[in-house]
Amino acid sequence: MPSRSLGGASPQRHRRRTSQGKGRGALPRHTLPIATHFDVEIERMPDAPAARVPVKATEDSACFDLYAAHDAELLPGQVTLVRTGLKMRAPPGTFLEIRPRSGLSTKGVIMVNAPGTIDRDYPQEVKVPLSVLFGGPRTLRAGERVAQMRVVPEARTGFRWGRVEATTDREGGFGSTGA
Numbered sequence: 001m002p003s004r005s006l007g008g009a010s011p012q013r014h015r016r017r018t019s020q021g022k023g024r025g026a027l028p029r030h031t032l033p034i035a036t037h038f039d040v041e042i043e044r045m046p047d048a049p050a051a052r053v054p055v056k057a058t059e060d061s062a063c064f065d066l067y068a069a070h071d072a073e074l075l076p077g078q079v080t081l082v083r084t085g086l087k088m089r090a091p092p093g094t095f096l097e098i099r100p101r102s103g104l105s106t107k108g109v110i111m112v113n114a115p116g117t118i119d120r121d122y123p124q125e126v127k128v129p130l131s132v133l134f135g136g137p138r139t140l141r142a143g144e145r146v147a148q149m150r151v152v153p154e155a156r157t158g159f160r161w162g163r164v165e166a167t168t169d170r171e172g173g174f175g176s177t178g179a
Contacts, residue, residue: 038090038091038094038151039091040088040089040090040091040096040151041088042054042089043086043087043088044085044086045069045083045086045087045125047085048070048083048084048085048086048125050069050070050085050143051067051084051085051086052069052085052143054066054067054086054149062150063099063148063149063150064149064150065101065147065148065149066084066098066126066128066145066146066147066148066149067142067143067144067145067146068082068083068140068141068142068144068146069083069084069085069086070083070085070142071139071140071141071142072130072139072140073137073139074109074130074132074137074138074139074140075132075137076131076132076133076134076135076137077131077132078131079129079131080129080130080131081127081128081129082127082128082129082130082140082146083125083127084125084127084128084146085125086125086126087123087124087125088118088126089120090120090151091151092120093153093154094120094151094152094153094154095117095118095119095120095151095154096117096118096126096149096150096151096152097115097116097117097149097151097152098111098114098115098116098117098118098126098128098148098149099114099115099116099147099148099149100114100115100148101145101146101147101148103145104130104146108132108134109130109131110130110131111129111130112129112130112131116128116129118149128146130146
């Protein structure tokens with residue numbers, strides 16, 4: 001079945017941003033494509049007729065809202081995988097990042113694997129791991145917003161052995177810059 005766009009502008013040409021390392025041991029020049037439009041392929045699960053296409057709440061929203069495809073009971077101290085009812089494939093050179101919604105966090109509902117990464121080669125339904133941090137059980141209804149998703153350009157990266165020298169006198173680890 002051919003891909004079809006679910007809305008938005010037509011794909012535009014990529015602009016290139018380059019960075020050039022300087023000094024001893026400089027890394028090679030890298031190029032990152034910066035696109036103004038991506039199409040994410042989605043497929044509705046057969047048992048999820050209430051699954052909704054991710055949408056932005058406003059034109060300037062940074063992320064797309066993801067919705068629960070089924071009612072879900074969230075219990076304190078337990079992780080519930082909330083179904084979106086969708087399989088998704090990011091465009092080449094990108095991956096999908098799932099983030100918590102601030103509106104849920106103020107109600108004691110947190111996303112426990114935040115942010116979550118959906119690799120381009122992940123072929124299963126996207127689910128959101130939610131838990132209740134405080135208060136009693138919570139019920140999420142089908143169609144309720146449960147997370148946010150963004151398309152992230154992937155920088156092809158390599159690693160090389162070398163010496164990592166301090167650039168400042170900073171010491172410590174967790175909490176070393178203040179609480």
